[in-house]
Amino acid sequence: MKKRSGSYPPVRVEGNGRAVVSQAGAVLLVETVRKIGLDQAISQALAPWCKPRAVHDPGKILLDLALATALGGDCLADIAMLRAGPALFGPVASDPTVSRLVDTLAAAGSRALAAIRTARAEVRDRIWKLAGPDAPHADGQVIVDIDGVLVLAHSDKEDATRTWKKTYGHHPLLAFVDHAGGGTGEPVAGLLRPGRAGSNTAADHIETTRLALAQLPRKFRRGRRTLIRTDSAGGTHKFLDWLTARGRWLSYSVGMTITEQIHQTVLKIPASAWTPAVEPGGQIRDGAWVAELAGDVLDGWPKGMRLIVRKERPHPGAQLRFTDADGHRLTAFATNTPGAAIAALELRHRQRARAEDRIRTARATGLRNLPLHDAAQNQIWLEIVQIALDLLAWMPMLALTGPARLWEPKRLRLRLFSAAAQLVTTGRRRILRLAKHWPWTDVTTEVLKRLAALPNPG
Secondary structure, three states, rough: OOOOOOOOOOOOOOOOOOOOOOHHHHOOOOHHHHEEEEEEEEHHHHHOOOOOOOOHHHHHHHHHHHHHOOOOOOOOHHHHHOOOHHHHHOOOOOOOOOHHHHHHHHHHHHHHHHHHHHHHHHHHHHHHHHHHOOOOOOOEEEEEEEEEOOOOOOOOOOOOOOOOOOOOEEEEEEEEEEOHHHHOOOEEEOOOOOOOOOOOOOHHHHHHHHHHHHOOOOOOOOOOOEEEEEEEHOOOOOHHHHHHHOOOOOEEEEEEEEOHHHHHHHHHHHHHEEEEEEEEOOOOEEEEEEEOOOOHHHHHOOOOOOEEEEEEOOOOOOOOOOOOOOOOOEEEEEEEEOOOOOHHHHHHHHHHHHHHHHHHHHHHHHHOOOOOOOOHHHHHOOOOOOOHHHHHHHHHHHHHHHHHHHOOHHHHHHHHHOOOOOEEOOEEEEEEEOOOOOHHHHHHHHHHHHHHHOOOOO
16 A cells, blocks of 8 residues: 555645746636627726826726625735736736725716716626626516615724624625525625614615616616615605605515514404415425505505504524514515406515525625725725626626536636636737636536627627
8 A cells, every 4th residue: 555645635836937828717707808898888988087198097997806705805005916917808907006096096086986886787687688687677577675784894994883783894785686586696886885874765666776776777776677675774754755656666675674563453453354474496495474554554655655564483592572473473464466367475575585695796806895994985995895796696687607607706706717727818819717627617618608698799
């Protein structure tokens, strides 16, 4: 028997390798940018901030930051991983140049933000057309989920304050387009707020909804085909009145706080009025029932509002609240969708929980921490994070199939983006040769074939 020196074979390491590309799988994101025309759109949008005789285009710098964030970076300096691969990413600006651009855009304020957001909206419209039946509006409706997220701060940053959870940091409000069961969702709004910002501030929900609607194709910016979905933080008179005002007529499904009036009304519901809740496959949800409330409990709310309550046996170990009844946990939501069965409406509202998945992926894509000091700078960073999340949603939507389309950013980075490759130059062509033994090389090459088949922008 051959004697082994350990569990792993010894390897001699040298630092003089050539023609090797790290993070070679990022070519998937680079090709996505090229095919959807995001590089052109961002460059045109930021043209007013391009100085004469500038070496680096502002749009390219911003996109490089977004690519670095999509690959797992969480600060401006992480753009260095792109700078190390000029054959794949092209010329990448130095750290001082990157910092100066962020400062310049932050100083421009709303003008720069509007330019970036307009470019994203134009590209989004094109992508949804390219996606066809895989687009979020394939069933005729677009669902926008709005939710807050606490971003902790570990140093004294502008607008970092004590939060409602007694932590310290910021409290942004985010909006995501729901991709249902066929995708991971894409961000359409990010409103940076101080940590002390309230959860149910109607003005902030209205502003976030405005930003989200501006990101959608024009036909979805008003009307019942767009559904705004929130937790109980959105269940305010002012917000619902704004959603249903003349000229907007948006659909909504928002959580409602169990008030004493609602609690007393629920206690009067006869057993025969409760309908079993259902699961996505149509099966009965064990231990859960729904009922619709009517009468005085709807006074003062917008016309056409339906108030639906669910009672469910709590999970083992969960404590009941004083607003619960008969040993069941009570939750309520309001919607203005007419005609549909209340069990189907309750299932649709319960699926708002996918927004929590979107927030988790955002934390893993640059939102774990706001890396800059000034609030205006961090708002630019929040736009960069959204572009990164856009790319991580658009690439699977356009080119991934099967279970791989549901891979979240962490899995995409591990299986696809982190792959190494050899760069071969032959004639006038550069060829990126992925490792044959890498388990997901076939997935990468298939994605590149599908992207290549898409029409070029313009």
